[in-house]
Amino acid sequence: LNAEIVAVGTELLLGQIANTNAQVISSALANIGIDVYFHTVVGDNLARMTDMIEEAVARADAVIITGGLGPTSDDITREAVAAVAGRKLVRDDAVAEQIRTIFERMHRHMPEENLKQAEMPEGAEMIPHEGTAPGFVIEHDGCLVFALPGVPWEMEAMLTKTVLTKLSERAGAASIVSRQVLVIGLGESATQEKIRDIVDRQSNPTIAYLAGGGQVRVRLSAKAASESAALALIRPVEEEIRSRLGADAVAGSHASLADAIGEMLRERGMKIAAAESLTGGLIGSLLTGAGGSSDFFLGSLVCYATEAKRDVAGIDPAILAGPGPVSEEAAAALAQAARSKFGADLGVSATGVAGPAEQDGKPVGTVFVGAVLDGEPEVRAVRGYGDRANIRALAATAALDLGRRLLLHSM
Amino acid sequence: LNAEIVAVGTELLLGQIANTNAQVISSALANIGIDVYFHTVVGDNLARMTDMIEEAVARADAVIITGGLGPTSDDITREAVAAVAGRKLVRDDAVAEQIRTIFERMHRHMPEENLKQAEMPEGAEMIPHEGTAPGFVIEHDGCLVFALPGVPWEMEAMLTKTVLTKLSERAGAASIVSRQVLVIGLGESATQEKIRDIVDRQSNPTIAYLAGGGQVRVRLSAKAASESAALALIRPVEEEIRSRLGADAVAGSHASLADAIGEMLRERGMKIAAAESLTGGLIGSLLTGAGGSSDFFLGSLVCYATEAKRDVAGIDPAILAGPGPVSEEAAAALAQAARSKFGADLGVSATGVAGPAEQDGKPVGTVFVGAVLDGEPEVRAVRGYGDRANIRALAATAALDLGRRLLLHSM
Numbered sequence: 130l131n132a133e134i135v136a137v138g139t140e141l142l143l144g145q146i147a148n149t150n151a152q153v154i155s156s157a158l159a160n161i162g163i164d165v166y167f168h169t170v171v172g173d174n175l176a177r178m179t180d181m182i183e184e185a186v187a188r189a190d191a192v193i194i195t196g197g198l199g200p201t202s203d204d205i206t207r208e209a210v211a212a213v214a215g216r217k218l219v220r221d222d223a224v225a226e227q228i229r230t231i232f233e234r235m236h237r238h239m240p241e242e243n244l245k246q247a248e249m250p251e252g253a254e255m256i257p258h259e260g261t262a263p264g265f266v267i268e269h270d271g272c273l274v275f276a277l278p279g280v281p282w283e284m285e286a287m288l289t290k291t292v293l294t295k296l297s298e299r300a301g302a303a304s305i306v307s308r309q310v311l312v313i314g315l316g317e318s319a320t321q322e323k324i325r326d327i328v329d330r331q332s333n334p335t336i337a338y339l340a341g342g343g344q345v346r347v348r349l350s351a352k353a354a355s356e357s358a359a360l361a362l363i364r365p366v367e368e369e370i371r372s373r374l375g376a377d378a379v380a381g382s383h384a385s386l387a388d389a390i391g392e393m394l395r396e397r398g399m400k401i402a403a404a405e406s407l408t409g410g411l412i413g414s415l416l417t418g419a420g421g422s423s424d425f426f427l428g429s430l431v432c433y434a435t436e437a438k439r440d441v442a443g444i445d446p447a448i449l450a451g452p453g454p455v456s457e458e459a460a461a462a463l464a465q466a467a468r469s470k471f472g473a474d475l476g477v478s479a480t481g482v483a484g485p486a487e488q489d490g491k492p493v494g495t496v497f498v499g500a501v502l503d504g505e506p507e508v509r510a511v512r513g514y515g516d517r518a519n520i521r522a523l524a525a526t527a528a529l530d531l532g533r534r535l536l537l538h539s540m
Numbered sequence: 541l542n543a544e545i546v547a548v549g550t551e552l553l554l555g556q557i558a559n560t561n562a563q564v565i566s567s568a569l570a571n572i573g574i575d576v577y578f579h580t581v582v583g584d585n586l587a588r589m590t591d592m593i594e595e596a597v598a599r600a601d602a603v604i605i606t607g608g609l610g611p612t613s614d615d616i617t618r619e620a621v622a623a624v625a626g627r628k629l630v631r632d633d634a635v636a637e638q639i640r641t642i643f644e645r646m647h648r649h650m651p652e653e654n655l656k657q658a659e660m661p662e663g664a665e666m667i668p669h670e671g672t673a674p675g676f677v678i679e680h681d682g683c684l685v686f687a688l689p690g691v692p693w694e695m696e697a698m699l700t701k702t703v704l705t706k707l708s709e710r711a712g713a714a715s716i717v718s719r720q721v722l723v724i725g726l727g728e729s730a731t732q733e734k735i736r737d738i739v740d741r742q743s744n745p746t747i748a749y750l751a752g753g754g755q756v757r758v759r760l761s762a763k764a765a766s767e768s769a770a771l772a773l774i775r776p777v778e779e780e781i782r783s784r785l786g787a788d789a790v791a792g793s794h795a796s797l798a799d800a801i802g803e804m805l806r807e808r809g810m811k812i813a814a815a816e817s818l819t820g821g822l823i824g825s826l827l828t829g830a831g832g833s834s835d836f837f838l839g840s841l842v843c844y845a846t847e848a849k850r851d852v853a854g855i856d857p858a859i860l861a862g863p864g865p866v867s868e869e870a871a872a873a874l875a876q877a878a879r880s881k882f883g884a885d886l887g888v889s890a891t892g893v894a895g896p897a898e899q900d901g902k903p904v905g906t907v908f909v910g911a912v913l914d915g916e917p918e919v920r921a922v923r924g925y926g927d928r929a930n931i932r933a934l935a936a937t938a939a940l941d942l943g944r945r946l947l948l949h950s951m
Contacts, residue, residue, distance in 0.1 A: 143567065151581070152555045155553055350554075408825075416820065422844070428844045441841070472851070
């Protein structure tokens with residue numbers, strides 16, 4: 130079974146919002162084993178919408194349309210679907226009554242044009258709703274066409290309660306399971322070089338790469354009659370990949386490096402703190418992005434100015450005057466300051482030049498990260514590239530990764 | 541002139557990432573007056589990609605493709621464009637040399653397959669790049685076809701430096717100028733209510749709203765024969781809007797609140813520091829996102845754990861034991877600690893409950909922010925909503941905004 134997603138709305142074509150609905154729907158469909166071959170975005174224009182929906186209906190077994198179900202004159206998804214299916218629009222009295230009731234409950238006057246939302250193509254089935262915009266589904270030429278509202282939470286409620294159920298029934302019982310191997314410290318092509326033969330000989334699980342911010346996600350997805358059967362297909366392949374990649378592969382199937390470190394720290398009953406310069410708080414921000422971070426994260430000293438490194442982190446002025454604030458020595462001292470000021474088990478640090486201009490003769494992209502668990506701190510030089518935001522993201526990832534590697538040897 | 545955006549990548553169809561590139565490109569094209577009628581997403585499949593690009597080329601004056609330019613075997617945008625244009629792929633030796641140099645500079649081994657990235661359809665023009673993936677542009681059937689990488693920062697660099705210039709030239713001499721009024725502390729509908737009549741009577745400039753993260757961006761875009769003529773159209777409308785919104789509108793046409801605060805601090809020769817709990821480093825991270833932030837940002841104490849608030853920020857244990865770490869008193873003390881520990885002019889702070897669970901009997905979404913310039917600190921209670929990330933973003937925005945309001949009265 131394959132499906133196609135059509136998002137309707139001029140605000141998407143003007144770049145005022147991103148098409149996150151397509152992402153949410155795609156991810157849900159992937160989970161139940163339904164392939165998606167195309168996403169399309171089209172504006173509030175009847176001719177272009179009708180063309181696009183016609184094309185999608187011809188290509189796919191199911192078309193999911195989001196948006197254009199509101200009460201205003203530019204909401205024309207009902208008209209476009211009716212035109213494609215060759216039906217007329219009819220008003221559903223029960224739906225009209227529901228819309229009236231919703232306005233009464235909110236103690237608000239209902240503009241007459243809102244009753245437009247009670248219209249559906251003849252023969253369509255209404256999809257129960259929670260906002261004021263009902264959805265509908267209609268079958269045409271063997272294709273199920275769903276029309277859902279564009280407001281994310283209204284769309285998601287209908288997706289979960291109605292769309293996924295109808296599509297699973299039609300698709301049969303297949304389960305799809307995905308696991309992720311997060312790879313840090315190798316580039317995308319180096320990762321691929323190490324595991325290409327495994328990828329090439331696989332079709333179930335399928336294996337995909339996604340690179341960015343100093344990491345590569347290798348995603349394995351298997352389809353089988355049950356979840357455990359799908360996992361059994363993934364397991365030996367995942368193990369072979371992990372044994373090739375060694376310590377560059379983060380243990381577990383975590384969405385982020387911060388999640389992985391959080392779990393390692395929790396298992397060991399340890400706490401982490403940071404001291405950061407060019408990352409400006411990003412290391413702390415990533416660690417607190419992980420749920421339950423108060424179990425393992427104490428805090429971070431963001432010492433952006435050189436005098437803050439001396440006065441707040443207590444870095445030896447001789448280091449700042451000699452090797453300078455962007456140096457291996459400073460990265461080591463910052464990691465130690467993080468550990469001692471917060472009383473943490475693990476201290477991590479980052480210092481460097483994010484740009485746009487060089488600093489103290491050090492070029493943009495110069496980055497040193499540090500980590501200390503017990504004994505001497507470890508330091509690594511990292512070459513940042515790209516814009517300011519990318520250099521900072523790479524530095525934060527490298528600092529957390531160095532911490533992860535120290536933890537690996539601590540048990 | 542109209543353009544169409546084709547994003548390539550199975551990870552988009554699996555819902556692993558959202559198509560933010562289409563949003564960024566659409567917004568930039570809208571700014572220079574180019575209409576976008578369709579966005580499409582297609583997977584790493586040669587037949588479907590070729591069909592889709594062919595269709596787009598037939599419909600539009602320009603097609604902007606993102607993604608599929610990497611070095612791996614599933615990167616096939618070059619092949620698809622060559623097929624559509626009926627050209628063969630040729631290797632550009634200068635580009636091959638550049639790719640080698642980039643790997644040398646990073647002190648990394650270059651896998652041989654990376655040279656695939658030096659291939660382009662015959663007759664294509666290379667688009668200068670900063671990552672390892674060069675882009676290209678080729679004209680076919682009167683349509684300009686751009687191929688850009690999928691990595692956002694690499695894509696954006698090429699968009700700004702090459703794509704927009706070429707498209708503006710082709711579109712003719714009309715100048716489009718945009719200015720932005722950033723509104724903080726009013727919701728979208730309250731903002732709209734205050735200025736709806738101004739918006740309704742305007743067609744040049746056009747006025748659009750974009751809400752999120754506790755702020756509303758009101759964007760005014762005018763089209764005229766010259767930049768100064770376009771600005772002259774915007775100015776009286778912008779002034780009227782600003783006079784209606786008062787201090788809720790951030791002065792200047794800044795992309796972010798951090799940029800606006802940076803300029804205010806620079807004008808006054810002042811420096812800022814922060815002390816943050818639930819935001820975990822986000823306040824510092826936002827401030828250092830502004831270019832030239834070393835002029836005005838000293839650092840931040842990220843005190844996530846309660847003991848860090850006591851030991852690192854030096855908050856009176858009586859406050860932590862009495863009103864508690866999530867309280868007006870703690871927010872005031874944190875703002876003062878930020879100011880004194882870093883020797884800053886302005887200290888800002890945030891403390892609260894980001895969730896998922898309540899803390900010390902305070903419900904998720906409870907947030908207090910503080911700011912101190914001279915005299916007594918000011919504190920505000922903010923009601924956070926949405927998920928963890930949204931609550932943290934609202935808290936950081938509210939803290940910076942309170943700092944901005946203190947600065948407003950300081951000159």
